[in-house]
Amino acid sequence: MKIDYELLTDLYQLTMAQGYWESGQNTTQACFHMYFRDYPFKGGFAIACGMAQLADLIDSFTFTDEDVAYLASLDAPGGGKLFNPAFLERLRSFRLNVNIDAVVEGTVVFPHEPLVRVTGPIVDCQLIETALLNCVNFQTLVATKAARVCLAAQAPVAEFGLRRAQGAAGGVWASRAAVVGGCASTSNVLAGQLFDVPVSGTHAHSWVMSFPDELTAFRAYAQAFPRNCVLLVDTYDVEQGIDHAITVGLEMRERGERLAGIRIDSGDLAWLAKMARGKLDAAGLQDCSIVLSNDLDEYTIQSIRDEGAQVGSWGVGTKLACAYDQPTLGGVYKLSATKAPGQSAWEDRLKISESAAKLTTPGVLDIRRYYYSDGRIAGDMVYDVYSEVDEREVIVDPCDDLRMKKLAGKSFETLLQPLARDGVTVLKPSLRSARAAQARAQAGLATLDESQKRILNPHTYPVGLEYGLFERRRDLVVRLKGIA
Amino acid sequence: MKIDYELLTDLYQLTMAQGYWESGQNTTQACFHMYFRDYPFKGGFAIACGMAQLADLIDSFTFTDEDVAYLASLDAPGGGKLFNPAFLERLRSFRLNVNIDAVVEGTVVFPHEPLVRVTGPIVDCQLIETALLNCVNFQTLVATKAARVCLAAQAPVAEFGLRRAQGAAGGVWASRAAVVGGCASTSNVLAGQLFDVPVSGTHAHSWVMSFPDELTAFRAYAQAFPRNCVLLVDTYDVEQGIDHAITVGLEMRERGERLAGIRIDSGDLAWLAKMARGKLDAAGLQDCSIVLSNDLDEYTIQSIRDEGAQVGSWGVGTKLACAYDQPTLGGVYKLSATKAPGQSAWEDRLKISESAAKLTTPGVLDIRRYYYSDGRIAGDMVYDVYSEVDEREVIVDPCDDLRMKKLAGKSFETLLQPLARDGVTVLKPSLRSARAAQARAQAGLATLDESQKRILNPHTYPVGLEYGLFERRRDLVVRLKGIA
Structure with a gap:
């Protein structure tokens, strides 16, 4: 069942792509993260899934002559054609040039942590957004x-x-x-x-x-x-x-x-x-x-x-x-940093919202998963890979800054693994297997406390932003709001 | 986006197919109907959709060498291979030989009326069941x-x-x-x-x-x-x-x-x-x-x-x-009649259930849609195409035999149209167009009373079994239950 991922997208990704080229923004590097905000089914965990199809997406992403001809046929609402011939010519030779890091399929995951990180030219990052969300949202939900x-x-x-x-x-x-x-x-x-x-x-x-x-x-x-x-x-x-x-x-x-x-x-x-x-x-x-x-x-x-x-x-x-009682995960894909040509460091980007849960997190992120000595998981830290982690190793709940937890002294592993480099899939075949992912999910569930696996009203697992990252985010809100 | 419909099926369709061949039932002709039992979204109507993909299904339904090799690889739970080589050899040259009649896409439809009728060898009818339901259930829901x-x-x-x-x-x-x-x-x-x-x-x-x-x-x-x-x-x-x-x-x-x-x-x-x-x-x-x-x-x-x-x-x-508040239509595909080799007439088949709504309807069915003289629709009659319609033209609610309505004297049209004959699609290109179906849906909605289009608690449109068919069904229940 072959899927044409290059057109499995929202039209606005393509209009934005043309806009980025025309405004010279296409050389800007971007960093996006895919994550979800709420526990599915009011449960205590989620199982990451869909990354094998994400690899398929990367492997087969090219605009065919037929695709370009279709796009060339589209009219702008105000008259004339929607796309410029020069832009469509670029699409014809377009090759994805993104790096993707993602949690491995079958991993136990939680709200507000990045399941997938995409970095590369902003156009490339946007062109795969819709299909990426479609792959990961639904399969994580059903798993x-x-x-x-x-x-x-x-x-x-x-x-x-x-x-x-x-x-x-x-x-x-x-x-x-x-x-x-x-x-x-x-x-x-x-x-x-x-x-x-x-x-x-x-x-x-x-x-x-x-x-x-x-x-x-x-x-x-x-x-x-x-x-x-x-x-x-x-x-x-x-x-x-x-x-x-x-x-x-x-x-x-x-x-x-x-x-x-x-x-x-x-x-x-x-x-x-x-x-x-x-x-x-x-x-x-x-x-x-x-x-x-x-x-x-x-x-x-x-x-x-x-x-x-x-x-x-x-x-x-x-x-x-159909995951009947909640048919979508509601995962989002948000810009968190950019790097203009000539810039050496990433610059934070933030989307402000009235609700704390919808505020994004800036930076280039990964997850540290901490363990108790008996093998149970103790807490997940979302941190910026380019910033030093504060030595206290404290996490702060992204929606409630009074909830924090100190994780110093515990062992940890990081969760994001390379899935693609420069647009080429580097995911090992063993990491594409559904049966292996099943075994991984079982092993992951065994690291949860029973109370976290309860069907009704489970115990909430501590996930938070690394303390320094949390403070950086707050400072950015204050600055963008013009408060200080 | 090519879909391999021949394997887009539940395994039991294939095990039953082998069973039918082995037990000599494969030459039995069957009649199945696809229908749904409840108004989606507690509304007052549904819009039929998915028949164009059903035509695609018919057009592309062949078991490839790869398909057969996959099925040959499957083990039976109790040891040995699941499928016999002779059966798989038959699949290799299998060509669908069904007749399909369906309502046209965009038609306004109601619970308990056949949206699709499939007749042909029982094996053929079963092999397309799952994909047919997948096509029509979801698209009718979203439309x-x-x-x-x-x-x-x-x-x-x-x-x-x-x-x-x-x-x-x-x-x-x-x-x-x-x-x-x-x-x-x-x-x-x-x-x-x-x-x-x-x-x-x-x-x-x-x-x-x-x-x-x-x-x-x-x-x-x-x-x-x-x-x-x-x-x-x-x-x-x-x-x-x-x-x-x-x-x-x-x-x-x-x-x-x-x-x-x-x-x-x-x-x-x-x-x-x-x-x-x-x-x-x-x-x-x-x-x-x-x-x-x-x-x-x-x-x-x-x-x-x-x-x-x-x-x-x-x-x-x-x-x-995602039709979030009701993510599936719940449509079913039920056997309603069979004709063994040598039999000239269809024989009624019935599935009994504790609940009236889940009782099936026997026969080879179609829908008559009656109109008031001002163009509004007056009632839908589900009738057996091989039986005379009682001259009073009375319909009886399939779940409540005290609700009936006389439709004699009103003009009507029948709703099922040929979609395939002997396994070959005969659906006109104009009936595959989504834009044409949209126009048809708008015209159909215009024949409804405003009260039937209300979002909350709409007026229920009269749909029922033709009086003679209703009586035949009741007699069959009585007989199968051993009451008379």
């Missing part, structure tokens, strides 16, 4: 949702939201991100092919309906798939469906085969699962697993488990693939 | 959201949700569907190129931040784009931004140019818009339009207009492209 669902499930989760997902790539990226977040498999075959993630699935209600009766349908399925037989028991009547599945399960056992499971897709799932377990056990089919599905999410799964239902695995669709 | 937003706006709406959309195709399809639903333009350049929809956009906050000061940034933009100049005034301070824009607007007028507008993207939009209008008018810039944006939807737009703000156009992003 996070999946991690929450899997924490609640405590058993394998299969993702199958493609039919309700937001478009083809929405579905395919959702399936990949779901696996990164912890899902055992997806129903999405194209995602399996593209990303080497496990695929799973057996049959639908229509299989049962297409046969004269349910028992015949179950027997035919067991015949065709003796090593992948999960029977869907709720087409007509769940209790009768379980009885039919037991009949077929016992027949399979006589043939030396095994009924792997039954799936219940409607009704009161907790009640039905307990009833089904009783019937299966009584029939001697203790090894037949129960699969539940039907509009599940982390909340319904937790409730079903709280009632004591023994569930072998879960199928989660719409509410996972 | 509907866009129609609601545009009804509230009563002025041009530009869609710019790509950065927050669910993946690349999620964004591209959302932009197309937004135009079908009524948006004047999109910021999404790739959607513009692919679907010939109008694109729009000027500059971002970063443009302003990259210059030494706001006034210089505005002047540079006006210089570069004298015929497409909308200045974003809220980077530092809105009131000062408006003053700077007025300065540049007056300079443009002296050069014989025109400041087209200013955009406000934060703060209290209603209050700021009124303040801006006052300042612009006082400066003699009555022809400078005000553009508002910032997390808008139909509710906030209506509220801003209710306060009397004069808004020239609106920019709507996240909440439109």
Whole structure:
């Protein structure tokens, strides 16, 4: 599934690009950061995802003749053509010249810290903004949702939201991100092919309906798939469906085969699962697993488990693939520093807003993640790579300067890793793998305190600006506001 | 942006396909319908969309060698390979052999009526299910959201949700569907190129931040784009931004140019818009339009207009492209009839559920739309094309058999149109155009009563099953339940 990232953008990136060239600003170097401001799903963490597609973006970013012809056809609202031929000629030979540093996929991340840093000519930085946000926003959101669902499930989760997902790539990226977040498999075959993630699935209600009766349908399925037989028991009547599945399960056992499971897709799932377990056990089919599905999410799964239902695995669709209760991450991409030709040092840039959460952070940033000696994470510091970190190693909450924490003496690692240099992807193949990212997410979640993984009202992890950076930001606000 | 629709599917469609072949069911003819059960956004209508992509799906549906090699690599959970070589060999030469009838894009539609009817070998019908739902569910959802937003706006709406959309195709399809639903333009350049929809956009906050000061940034933009100049005034301070824009607007007028507008993207939009209008008018810039944006939807737009703000156009992003308050339509694709080899007539198929809304409708269905003599629509009848319509022309609500309506004597049209015959698309090029679909949606909305277009608590339009079909369905439930 090839995506034309060079045109997967907002028109204003291209009008600005022409403007930068015409005003001589195109030689200005810029630094942008992508970050989000609020915990998704009111949770306690997020799982970074989408950086492999970001690498694809860099690798395939060229304006074709067709692209240029399309742009040349656009009219300006006030008459004439929107773009100048000279600008379009430049696009034809345009090659990205950015450096990108990003957290590695699967990393546990938090609000207000840079997930991606882009530096390079301001035009290049802007031309990739929209596609970059599209890649990282959605996949980070779904990976996070999946991690929450899997924490609640405590058993394998299969993702199958493609039919309700937001478009083809929405579905395919959702399936990949779901696996990164912890899902055992997806129903999405194209995602399996593209990303080497496990695929799973057996049959639908229509299989049962297409046969004269349910028992015949179950027997035919067991015949065709003796090593992948999960029977869907709720087409007509769940209790009768379980009885039919037991009949077929016992027949399979006589043939030396095994009924792997039954799936219940409607009704009161907790009640039905307990009833089904009783019937299966009584029939001697203790090894037949129960699969539940039907509009599940982390909340319904937790409730079903709280009632004591023994569930072998879960199928989660719409509410996972679409991150139903919060369908976007809301991540932003903000200019934080510029360097005009001849300037040797970066100059801070700031966007002021009425709300503290929307104030940007200046500088060229990275994240230091500090650890307690037992391996749990202690706090994240957003710092400027070109400034000395104050020796007290204090972080200040970007939205509340009375909340601060001293991290001196603890071990730390920095989180941003090179993804591209001079427009060429340098991301190692091992860092593009969804399965490896899944393992990384699991390891990262293990460094969180249980209280930070709670589904409802989790404990908030300390993330802040390095003390000196915080003071620099405040001084800049005061100066731009004309207060001092 | 090429999409591999043949693998854009749930794995169980392929396992069922193998099962159908092995059990000899593959020669059975099936009839499926795609429909949704609930009004999206608790509104009073939906706008059908996605049928052009459905035609693309039919046109490009072939299993490549790479596809087959991928499927051959899959293991069964219980050991061995999941698929038989003989089945995979069949896939290699597989050609879709379905007939598809669908409502035309842009048609106003309602719950419980078939938007798409697929007939053909059961294997073929199932293999396209997931991709079909993915195409039609999401795009119908966004077209509907866009129609609601545009009804509230009563002025041009530009869609710019790509950065927050669910993946690349999620964004591209959302932009197309937004135009079908009524948006004047999109910021999404790739959607513009692919679907010939109008694109729009000027500059971002970063443009302003990259210059030494706001006034210089505005002047540079006006210089570069004298015929497409909308200045974003809220980077530092809105009131000062408006003053700077007025300065540049007056300079443009002296050069014989025109400041087209200013955009406000934060703060209290209603209050700021009124303040801006006052300042612009006082400066003699009555022809400078005000553009508002910032997390808008139909509710906030209506509220801003209710306060009397004069808004020239609106920019709507996240909440439109992601249909934020309801991110999926929830449409389903249900088997309704089969015809075994040698059978001459279709045999009814029904899925029973505890809830009336989830009970399926049997038969081979179409929609009759009845009209009052003044052109307003009077009611929709879902009927079986192979059964005589009862002469009273009565419809019965599928979820409440006490609600019925007599439609005899009114004129009607039928809504399903051929989209594919024997696996070949027959959809006319004019029916693939997003702009034509937009015009059709506008004409359709004009046939609704105002009360049906209300944003909150709209009047419910009568949709029901033809009386004979309703009775047939009830008899079938009674029989399958073993009650009679």
